[in-house]
Amino acid sequence: MAQSSTVLRSTIELRDLHESAHNPQTLAPQLEWLREARGRGLLSRLPDELVMAVVTVGQRVQYPPGTLALRWDESPKTGIVLRGTLRAFIALPDGGQVTTRYLRAGDVTGVFAPRQPHLARGVQALESCEMLFIDAARVKELSMTKPLFAWEMIEELTTVLNSTHKAMYVRAYGSLRQRVVTAILDRAEALGGVTAGQSVPGTQHELANAVGSVREVVANVLQALKREGLVDIRRGGLVILEPDRLIDEATAGLGLAT
The missing domain is CATH 1.10.10.10 (Winged helix-like DNA-binding domain superfamily/Winged helix DNA-binding domain)
Structure with missing residues (x-):
């Protein structure tokens, strides 16, 4: 029930943000809840108007420590960490896990197309945290219509790929x-x-x-x-x-x- 109320409250806040889109003077205060997430990563490189276009259809969800999110069987979506820390992991057939990267406010995770191959993977909250989820269809729409967003997503995914490559390299040779x-x-x-x-x-x-x-x-x-x-x-x-x-x-x- 607590998670549902968080989502409902967030939907109302994001609707209010959409209604202020045509008034730049009120836009900055409306984005105050994104301050920590805009300190680094994807949202830090986007202007206010484009950030608004990204988040207005998003859904905010809070997670207590230990909670799993973005499980392998969920529909494609993008997750932006608003606060707290998480770990991304791959689950092994024997029940073990391998952490591929750690995430903090501003980091982007998720999948943008149906998962192939069907690896068991996800993220886990290491402390109380909050994430903003954006549907894959919206991410595709923004990428097709907003060149700056598309380029910054390329930059962000390159960072993610480099981090994952490092983790796999250390695991293989360290x-x-x-x-x-x-x-x-x-x-x-x-x-x-x-x-x-x-x-x-x-x-x-x-x-x-x-x-x-x-x-x-x-x-x-x-x-x-x-x-x-x-x-x-x-x-x-x-x-x-x-x-x-x-x-x-x-x-x-x-x-x-x-």
């Missing part, structure tokens, strides 16, 4: 230790940046899911990182102590730019 360190750094980046003292929440089981391993093995890696002074392990997460050394660990021998 050591387990490098995969764990990379997952820590990626999660920290989604939370705002890789800095000394940055807390990275999450259980060892969640981290094992992210790297395609098991909790016991990941626990051994974390203990080694703690002994070497790179991180401090806390209940429900860890704290980054030596960000530069962690970055060196993640990229050593892989030829990845930092």
Whole structure:
């Protein structure tokens, strides 16, 4: 019921935004709820009028921590993260999962055509978050009629593709230790940046899911990182102590730019 009321309230807000389209003086205040999402990513590169055209037919949905969204069997749609962090993942036949990227406000995810092949994949909320969903037909219409939107979507999807390629490269050629360190750094980046003292929440089981391993093995890696002074392990997460050394660990021998 809570999710339905969120969607209903959002529909009314977006209708009001559409009605103010012809009054530029009222447009900026109407877009205030998009402030965080416009700080980076697709919406940050679009003018107010085009942002309005994108979001007026969207649907806002809130998710509590742990909730799955954009499941593999859903209809094609685009999702824009409004607030909070999520992880995109692929589910394996044995029940395991591999995280392909972490998302924060401004990031775009979803699919824009029927999913082929039918891989089991989706996104999961890592904390309380909110997303804006736009139907695939609307995305296609905007791409066909608004050249700037089409180009910025190409830019955004290139960013997504590069991120996914990096994740698959590290999984294929990196050591387990490098995969764990990379997952820590990626999660920290989604939370705002890789800095000394940055807390990275999450259980060892969640981290094992992210790297395609098991909790016991990941626990051994974390203990080694703690002994070497790179991180401090806390209940429900860890704290980054030596960000530069962690970055060196993640990229050593892989030829990845930092």
